[in-house]
Amino acid sequence: MVPIVRPMLASKIEPMEKRNIFDEMTGVNGDDIRAPYTDFNAWFDGEDPARLRKKQREAEDLFRLTGITFNVYGRAAASERLIPFDIVPRVISGREWARLSRGIEQRVRAINAFLYDIYHRQEIVRAGRLPAEMIAKNAAFLPQMMGVSPAGGVYTHIVGIDLVRTGPDEFYVLEDNARTPSGVSYMLENRETMLQMFPELFARNRVLPVSNYPKMLRRSLAACAPAATSDKPTVAVLTPGIYNSAYYEHSFLADKMGVELVEGHDLRVVDGRVAMRTTEGYKAIDVLYRRVDDDYLDPLNFNPDSQLGVPGIMDVYKAGGITIANAPGTGIADDKAIYSYMPDIVEFYTGEKAILQNVPTWRCSEPDSLAYVLDNLSELVVKEVHGSGGYGMLIGPTATKKDIETFRRKLKARPSNYIAQPTLSLSTVPIFTRSGLAPRHVDLRPFVLVSPDRIDITPGGLTRVALKKGSLVVNSSQGGGTKDTWVLEE
Amino acid sequence: MLGKTAGGLFWMFRYLERSENTARLIEAGLRIALTRSGSTDEEWISVMQTAAVLDGYNVAYDGVVTRDQVIDWMLRDRDNPSSVLNAVEYARNNAKTVRTALTREVWEAVNECWMSLKSALARKVAERDLPHVLQLIRQRSAYVRGALHGTMLRNDIYNFARIGTFSERADNTARILDVKYYVLLPSAMAVGSSLDNVQWQTILRSVSAEGGFQMAYGQDPRPREIAQFLILDRRMPRSLAFCIEKIRANLGYLMSDYQTRLPCHDLAEKLALQTMQSSIDEIFDTGLHEYIQLFLKDNALLGQQIEVDYRFTQ
Numbered sequence: 001m002v003p004i005v006r007p008m009l010a011s012k013i014e015p016m017e018k019r020n021i022f023d024e025m026t027g028v029n030g031d032d033i034r035a036p037y038t039d040f041n042a043w044f045d046g047e048d049p050a051r052l053r054k055k056q057r058e059a060e061d062l063f064r065l066t067g068i069t070f071n072v073y074g075r076a077a078a079s080e081r082l083i084p085f086d087i088v089p090r091v092i093s094g095r096e097w098a099r100l101s102r103g104i105e106q107r108v109r110a111i112n113a114f115l116y117d118i119y120h121r122q123e124i125v126r127a128g129r130l131p132a133e134m135i136a137k138n139a140a141f142l143p144q145m146m147g148v149s150p151a152g153g154v155y156t157h158i159v160g161i162d163l164v165r166t167g168p169d170e171f172y173v174l175e176d177n178a179r180t181p182s183g184v185s186y187m188l189e190n191r192e193t194m195l196q197m198f199p200e201l202f203a204r205n206r207v208l209p210v211s212n213y214p215k216m217l218r219r220s221l222a223a224c225a226p227a228a229t230s231d232k233p234t235v236a237v238l239t240p241g242i243y244n245s246a247y248y249e250h251s252f253l254a255d256k257m258g259v260e261l262v263e264g265h266d267l268r269v270v271d272g273r274v275a276m277r278t279t280e281g282y283k284a285i286d287v288l289y290r291r292v293d294d295d296y297l298d299p300l301n302f303n304p305d306s307q308l309g310v311p312g313i314m315d316v317y318k319a320g321g322i323t324i325a326n327a328p329g330t331g332i333a334d335d336k337a338i339y340s341y342m343p344d345i346v347e348f349y350t351g352e353k354a355i356l357q358n359v360p361t362w363r364c365s366e367p368d369s370l371a372y373v374l375d376n377l378s379e380l381v382v383k384e385v386h387g388s389g390g391y392g393m394l395i396g397p398t399a400t401k402k403d404i405e406t407f408r409r410k411l412k413a414r415p416s417n418y419i420a421q422p423t424l425s426l427s428t429v430p431i432f433t434r435s436g437l438a439p440r441h442v443d444l445r446p447f448v449l450v451s452p453d454r455i456d457i458t459p460g461g462l463t464r465v466a467l468k469k470g471s472l473v474v475n476s477s478q479g480g481g482t483k484d485t486w487v488l489e490e
Numbered sequence: 491m492l493g494k495t496a497g498g499l500f501w502m503f504r505y506l507e508r509s510e511n512t513a514r515l516i517e518a519g520l521r522i523a524l525t526r527s528g529s530t531d532e533e534w535i536s537v538m539q540t541a542a543v544l545d546g547y548n549v550a551y552d553g554v555v556t557r558d559q560v561i562d563w564m565l566r567d568r569d570n571p572s573s574v575l576n577a578v579e580y581a582r583n584n585a586k587t588v589r590t591a592l593t594r595e596v597w598e599a600v601n602e603c604w605m606s607l608k609s610a611l612a613r614k615v616a617e618r619d620l621p622h623v624l625q626l627i628r629q630r631s632a633y634v635r636g637a638l639h640g641t642m643l644r645n646d647i648y649n650f651a652r653i654g655t656f657s658e659r660a661d662n663t664a665r666i667l668d669v670k671y672y673v674l675l676p677s678a679m680a681v682g683s684s685l686d687n688v689q690w691q692t693i694l695r696s697v698s699a700e701g702g703f704q705m706a707y708g709q710d711p712r713p714r715e716i717a718q719f720l721i722l723d724r725r726m727p728r729s730l731a732f733c734i735e736k737i738r739a740n741l742g743y744l745m746s747d748y749q750t751r752l753p754c755h756d757l758a759e760k761l762a763l764q765t766m767q768s769s770i771d772e773i774f775d776t777g778l779h780e781y782i783q784l785f786l787k788d789n790a791l792l793g794q795q796i797e798v799d800y801r802f803t804q
Contacts, residue, residue, distance in 0.1 A: 251589040279800040
């Protein structure tokens with residue numbers, strides 16, 4: 001098919017100040033319609049903006065009614081917010097996706113091999129490819145996991161790889177999420193919402209479906225049940241409870257998988273198994289998809305004050321009585337300090353060059369790097385090694401002088417606590433605003449399921465979008481929104 | 491099913507029922523205030539006694555009873571655990587906990603109930619808005635019930651929801667009788683006096699049964715018939731006999747479903763038998779007040795036993 005390329009109506013798209021930013025719909029100069037977006041663009045041109053605005057409001061009502069909200073920490077108990085949803089889809093061509101998914105699969109394989117190695121012989125350290133202190137001194141390293149082999153050899157049953165794009169063929173991995181990545185429920189609900197609101201769009205575009213994710217998740221979890229279990233393993237989702245920011249997702253996944261949603265106080269160790277309290281007595285669980293951090297998992301083995309976990313679950317786990325997904329201790333693989341070694345890690349375990357690029361990273365623990373970072377703070381993004389959610393970071397180009405000086409002090413006090421990266425010119429995708437389409441920066445989190453015998457990547461993933469003009473922060477906790485993400489059939 | 495889920499369903503529907511009953515009690519109180527000149531403090535005190543929120547009120551307001559304060563306390567005070575606003579929020583939080591057991595319709599109905607009442611009760615309700623708000627409370631609770639009947643499987647999930655509803659409802663009807671029993675007693679009977687007529691109508695109004703009573707017993711209410719209607723009449727969906735029979739039946743389904751007989755089944759059958767075998771004359775002979783007090787105690791004990799037998803908590 002020859003792509004129909006034609007200019008956008010100038011009035012419809014808000015100009016960016018700097019046009020050297022790659023827009024995924026209109027290209028670098030903002031005057032093309034890139035091939036994956038041609039059908040969408042034709043449809044959009046024929047739409048009445050008033051109708052679309054009404055649809056956008058309807059979508060929000062639907063989200064609120066369904067309860068697709070997240071709780072904001074540090075605010076009043078009843079503070080529930082919607083993650084804003086934008087109706088313009090983010091479209092990825094089949095060809096682009098094929099390359100991306102190869103890169104993702106390679107990276108996820110490497111992460112699992114790395115985790116096995118770290119918790120066994122640590123060959124990568126012996127080979128001199130990773131400094132020993134990166135492991136030994138790392139809070140994300142869990143000594144209790146040394147020598148433990150999880151069922152099926154799978155450490156990260158569920159992975160979310162955060163990607164950003166800077167050009168037609170330039171993707172970077174911003175961060176690996178190997179602990180308990182969230183957001184998949186938004187991916188699914190966004191698609192449901194789009195299907196309901198604009199069925200005609202799906203008639204003219206062949207979009208790869210995402211709806212079988214819960215089924216695949218359940219199959220993938222069941223495939224990692226301990227060897228001794230029956231052919232119908234009992235799976236459950238462990239949540240910290242209704243006030244957790246991602247509670248909606250926990251109940252959504254349990255519901256769609258048709259499994260119980262349990263909290264720590266529903267569980268106890270009975271006869272060497274982890275069992276849940278049912279109306280008819282205690283029933284053993286084979287696979288626990290936990291959405292509780294390592295530290296809170298077992299008050300006997302980790303944080304003794306935890307009310308969220310199960311006393312003794314680690315002992316059952318080590319004895320092979322239960323599968324915990326993801327395995328405890330996987331944080332060592334997505335730690336920001338380890339991140340800078342990922343190209344080496346991929347190469348070490350797969351014998352191939354990494355398909356997906358890393359963002360160049362300065363480790364502030366190294367004196368030369370620290371000096372460079374301190375000299376160039378206004379150009380760089382500085383992140384806490386163990387931070388997440390967009391908190392505790394400095395975005396040099398948009399920061400005030402005062403912020404920069406504060407960070408300078410922090411960096412000098414604890415250099416090993418930080419890494420720094422150049423500010424990438426992240427790609428944009430238009431969002432629908434009162435005055436038409438306007439480009440906003442996006443990232444992408446594809447979701448990956450790992451079984452003993454296969455890796456499944458859901459086509460697309462969650463696109464997060466910074467709704468504020470020029471903003472690079474896409475986190476929902478900081479005012480970001482989401483979009484439906486399409487991968488077109490090739 | 492998780493024990494926690496059973497408990498969550500039970501309490502979700504108890505709280506919904508409570509919010510609805512509180513709205514009815516306020517409506518009945520408002521009506522009596524309209525039909526009477528002079529002070530209605532006593533009436534508001536008995537309304538709060540019926541809803542079991544009087545002690546808290548006295549602490550919060552130093553025992554000073556005004557209509558507006560009472561209504562605000564019962565509708566929206568965060569310090570009153572049984573205020574409509576709190577009850578609806580507890581119901582919705584329980585629904586969140588048991589989300590996987592509910593159909594989308596039931597969840598959305600309870601979520602919408604919470605959203606609309608939260609906004610309707612965000613500020614003190616003006617007098618002219620009260621009828622609408624009270625109607626909204628009853629209506630939202632009815633939507634949830636409708637979604638439950640229309641979309642849920644008749645399994646253990648449904649049984650625990652129903653047991654919660656009827657435990658709360660039996661408690662509520664018994665409390666109305668407990669607080670107002672004296673107007674039904676022969677000794678206090680100045681038959682035909684307008685005061686008693688108003689009192690009787692208040693009782694019927696607080697269970698939304700003026701029409702139902704008239705249909706079943708005719709135009710001219712007699713106290714004994716009102717007692718008969720509210721305690722023993724199994725046509726009346728808020729009578730003690732009706733509620734206890736529903737609890738017994740739903741526990742019976744659980745018993746055969748799980749193939750296990752538990753202590754709560756014995757308690758429920760005993761209580762159902764007591765209610766069925768009594769006649770209203772016997773009840774008056776042994777003492778209406780004592781009978782009601784005993785029922786309240788037994789109903790509470792039954793609730794606790796169900797909680798233990800089905801492992802609602804650790």
